[in-house]
Amino acid sequence: MKDERRAWAVLALPYAWLALFFLVPFAIVLKISLAEQAMGIPPYTALLETGDGGTKLHASFANYLFLLSDSLYFRAYLNAVKFAGVSMVCCLLLGYPMAYGIVRAPAAWRGFLLLMVILPFWTSFLIRVYAWIGLLKGNGLINNLLLSLGVVHEPLTLLNNAFAVYLGITYSYLPFMVLPLYAALERLDPALLEAAADLGCRPWQAFLRVTLPLSLPGIAAGSLLVFIPAVGEFVIPDLLGGPDTLMIGKVLWDEFFTNRDWPVASAVAIAMLLFLLVPMGLVQRLLRGETA
Amino acid sequence: MINRLSPFLAVMLTLGYAFLYGPIASLVVYSFNASRLVTVWAGFSTRWYGELAQNEAIRAAALTSLEVAVSAASGALVLGTLAGFALQRYRRFKGRALFGLLVTAPLVMPEVITGLSMLLLFVTLEQAIGWPAGRGVFTIIIAHVTLGTAFVAVIVQARLAGFDRSLEEAALDLGARPWKVFLVITLPLIAPALMAGWLLAFTLSLDDLVIASFTSGPSATTLPMVIFSSVRLGVSPQINALATLFLATVTVTVLLAGRLMGRSARGRSAARQKEG
Numbered sequence: 001m002k003d004e005r006r007a008w009a010v011l012a013l014p015y016a017w018l019a020l021f022f023l024v025p026f027a028i029v030l031k032i033s034l035a036e037q038a039m040g041i042p043p044y045t046a047l048l049e050t051g052d053g054g055t056k057l058h059a060s061f062a063n064y065l066f067l068l069s070d071s072l073y074f075r076a077y078l079n080a081v082k083f084a085g086v087s088m089v090c091c092l093l094l095g096y097p098m099a100y101g102i103v104r105a106p107a108a109w110r111g112f113l114l115l116m117v118i119l120p121f122w123t124s125f126l127i128r129v130y131a132w133i134g135l136l137k138g139n140g141l142i143n144n145l146l147l148s149l150g151v152v153h154e155p156l157t158l159l160n161n162a163f164a165v166y167l168g169i170t171y172s173y174l175p176f177m178v179l180p181l182y183a184a185l186e187r188l189d190p191a192l193l194e195a196a197a198d199l200g201c202r203p204w205q206a207f208l209r210v211t212l213p214l215s216l217p218g219i220a221a222g223s224l225l226v227f228i229p230a231v232g233e234f235v236i237p238d239l240l241g242g243p244d245t246l247m248i249g250k251v252l253w254d255e256f257f258t259n260r261d262w263p264v265a266s267a268v269a270i271a272m273l274l275f276l277l278v279p280m281g282l283v284q285r286l287l288r289g290e291t292a
Numbered sequence: 293m294i295n296r297l298s299p300f301l302a303v304m305l306t307l308g309y310a311f312l313y314g315p316i317a318s319l320v321v322y323s324f325n326a327s328r329l330v331t332v333w334a335g336f337s338t339r340w341y342g343e344l345a346q347n348e349a350i351r352a353a354a355l356t357s358l359e360v361a362v363s364a365a366s367g368a369l370v371l372g373t374l375a376g377f378a379l380q381r382y383r384r385f386k387g388r389a390l391f392g393l394l395v396t397a398p399l400v401m402p403e404v405i406t407g408l409s410m411l412l413l414f415v416t417l418e419q420a421i422g423w424p425a426g427r428g429v430f431t432i433i434i435a436h437v438t439l440g441t442a443f444v445a446v447i448v449q450a451r452l453a454g455f456d457r458s459l460e461e462a463a464l465d466l467g468a469r470p471w472k473v474f475l476v477i478t479l480p481l482i483a484p485a486l487m488a489g490w491l492l493a494f495t496l497s498l499d500d501l502v503i504a505s506f507t508s509g510p511s512a513t514t515l516p517m518v519i520f521s522s523v524r525l526g527v528s529p530q531i532n533a534l535a536t537l538f539l540a541t542v543t544v545t546v547l548l549a550g551r552l553m554g555r556s557a558r559g560r561s562a563a564r565q566k567e568g
Contacts, residue, residue, distance in 0.1 A: 006470065007382035011391065014375035014441060018394040021438040025409035028416050042415050094311070097304035104297045105305070113305070115550060120312050122492075123542050124499045126516050127535040130523050131315035134322065137527070139329075141318055174312065225400065232402020234502055239523060249404045256408060256506070266412065269405045280400060287396050287446075 026273070033266035034059040044262050063267035073251065073268065077275070080247040083162075083237070084230035087169035088177075091226050092219065094170070095177035099218075100211075102178075103185045114182065121175040129168055129239050136164055136240070160242035168236040173229070177222040184218025185211070217286060224283045228276055248272055316539060323532035340533040347530065350518055357498055357515040360429055364436030365494035371437065372444025372489055377478075379445065380452040398442035407506030410435045414507065427509030435507045436500065440493030447492065451485035487549060495542065 035044040035058070045058060067073045102113045120128060135141045136158040143155040158164060188211060196206040234249040241247070248268065255265040297305075323341075327334035344350065375395055382388075398406065414424055414431050424431055459481070463473045479486070501516035508514065522528055 003382065004385050007378060007385040010374050010382070011378045011385070014371040014378070014445070015387070015391055015394075017371055018375075018391075018438065018441065021410065021413065021434060022394055022398060022406075025413040028412045029405075029409045032412055042419065094304070094308055097301055098308040101297060101301035101305035101308075104301055106297075115546070116309060117312070119543065119546060120316070122495050122546050123316070123539050124516070124519075124535070126499065126501055126519055126523070127319070127531075127538060128315065130519070130527075130531065130535070131319045133523070134527050134532075135315055135318060171311065171315070174308075178308075228400040229402055232404050234404050235520075249402060252404045252408065253502075262412070265408060269408050272402065273405060276402070280397065283400055284393060284396055 029266045029269055032263055033063055033270050034061070035263045036060065036062065037261045037263050042262065043260055063263050064271070066264065067267055067271060072246070073248075076246045076248045076251045077271070079245065080231045080233075080249065080272075081275075083165055083169060083245070083247060084227050084233070087166050087173065087230055088223050088226045090166065090170040091174050091177040092223060095174055095181055095222060096215075096219070099178045099181035099185055102182055103188075117175050117178045117182075125172060126235060128172060129235055132164065132168055132171065132240060133159065136167075159240065162241075162245050164240035164242075165237055165245045165247075168240040169226075169230050169233060172236065173226040176225040180221035180225065181215065181218040184215045184221075188214050220282065221286045224279050224286070228279050228283065231276060232272060319532050320536045320539065323529065323536040325529065325532075328529060340529040341537075344530050344533045344537075349513075350515070350530075350534065353513050353515045353518040356429060356512055360432050360436060360504075360512075360514060361494045361497040363433045364440055364497040365490050367433070367437035368440025368444050368493040369486060369490045371441040372493070373448050373479075373486060375441060375445035376448030376452065377474075380449045395442055395445045398439050399446065403500070403502035404506075406439065407435070407503040410438070410503065411506040426511070427507060428512040431507045431509070432504050432512060432514065435503050436493075436497040439500075439503065440496060443492050443496065444486075444489035447485050447489040448482060451482045455481070484552075487552075491545065491549060 032044055035046070037043060038045045098117070102110060102117070105113055133140075137143070138155045138157070138159070140158070142158060143152075146152045147155065192210050192214075193206050196210050197203075201209065231247075232249040232252075233247060234253050237245050237247040237250045238253070241250075249272075252265050252268045252272070255261050255268060322333075324336050324338065325333055326337035326339065375391075378385075379388075379392060379395065410431075411427075414427055414434075417423060418425065424434075460473050460477050463477050464470070468476070499516060500514075501520050504514045505517060508517070519531060519534070522531055
């Protein structure tokens with residue numbers, strides 16, 4: 001088929017690239033998660049060993065059993081889901097009225113307001129997380145302000161705890177929530193609300209029975225775009241969190257960089273990936289619906 | 293009556309923007325603070341900018357980051373444009389579902405997973421075929437091209453979805469070859485999307501700490517790595533100055549790009565109105 005040949009002429013390069021540098025690596029992670037830590041370079045045992053007695057397969061689920069046996073990992077997973085989930089709800093509660101406000105704003109402002117949501121996304125993530133350290137520290141701006149106003153008499157602990165992590169994730173991922181919600185709400189036909197009003201709906205009822213159901217795809221897309229990357233977040237729990245906010249992304253980082261245990265780090269990654277497959281599949285379907 | 297900003301929405305908008313920009317504003321203000329203590333105001337000074345300019349480690353890392361970001365964004369632009377074009381224009385080919393997955397998965401994949409898997413690929417490849425020999429700038433570029441490709445593809449695909457194909461059809465009718473139509477008609481028409489895609493891939497690369505940390509070797513240190521290790525030691529006024537410069541550059545670039553795109557969009561719609 002001519003069309004198919006032409007498609008492959010365009011496709012071949014990006015397809016090969018993504019397959020080699022994005023798909024194949026996961027097979028390797030899976031493979032190494034079944035190996036054992038070893039001294040040397042690279043620091044893990046070979047899966048297939050060719051010796052006198054032919055080729056032997058050395059695969060073990062020891063790393064996965066280890067993850068199950070040590071409650072640290074399980075807690076880190078639960079924590080990651082909890083922090084990502086609660087922050088996702090915070091993003092939704094703040095992002096929904098913002099997106100709705102932008103849609104309702106005078107047409108002349110809309111482009112500017114939208115740009116102002118996108119702009120932080122273009123600036124450094126690391127720097128924006130860093131900004132909160134200066135605000136939340138024991139002698140930071142917020143504590144100084146509260147002390148000078150006499151609201152509190154000794155500095156509050158705002159940094160290196162769960163509060164700071166929730167705040168950091170909500171802050172960093174808010175644009176990911178606002179943009180899909182805006183896209184969904186903008187498509188909504190105002191005539192539907194007028195019809196609801198004409199039929200005697202109070203504004204709140206019209207919102208609950210017309211606007212909210214019609215914006216569900218936007219809510220789903222925004223929530224997933226916040227939740228999935230937040231589950232694996234490393235920078236925020238590392239810089240803003242404390243000992244009780246261990247998240248799985250930080251565990252993976254420490255296994256790899258501090259303990260140099262590549263097989264356990266791989267097993268942590270595979271377990272995280274399995275957990276995220278369902279939400280990722282949902283994103284896939286939502287995005288396809290969007291562009292089709 | 294209904295299409296109006298209610299007081300509640302206006303308050304939420306104000307709060308939302310204050311939340312987004314408050315921390316950034318505090319960074320900028322305190323970058324001009326004379327005191328070493330970031331939170332005690334001791335008068336206006338540009339001394340941290342001077343010290344920043346003298347900081348060799350930061351300057352070297354910034355150059356490395358720029359090199360990585362320009363190469364990665366350019367590579368991602370080529371691959372992502374092809375990928376987005378294929379996804380939008382060719383509805384049926386074998387492996388389309390897998391290809392669609394490969395293009396969108398990097399957008400949401402947690403960075404620690406992407407970083408670890410890329411590193412393990414590079415290590416395995418080096419063992420098996422001796423390439424890439426060692427890790428450094430080159431391996432970071434490969435990783436960032438892969439990430440950027442996904443973002444460029446999504447932007448290009450969205451642009452092509454609302455695309456008037458009559459010009460392309462006219463060129464084909466007049467006997468132009470398909471690749472020529474692509475180069476002479478399609479590419480110039482989606483130029484704003486290409487620019488947005490390149491800029492996005494560029495900033496993603498410039499900003500990335502996690503994937504770069506995994507895929508880099510001892511020879512290459514990027515700017516986020518330097519910032520991260522210095523931030524871990526505590527707040528430093530030099531980082532505030534660096535952040536301010538970074539924010540200023542990004543803001544000016546995005547505003548200029550937005551204005552350019554707005555102007556070309558207005559120009560096109562005006563031209564269309566004249567035709568009609």
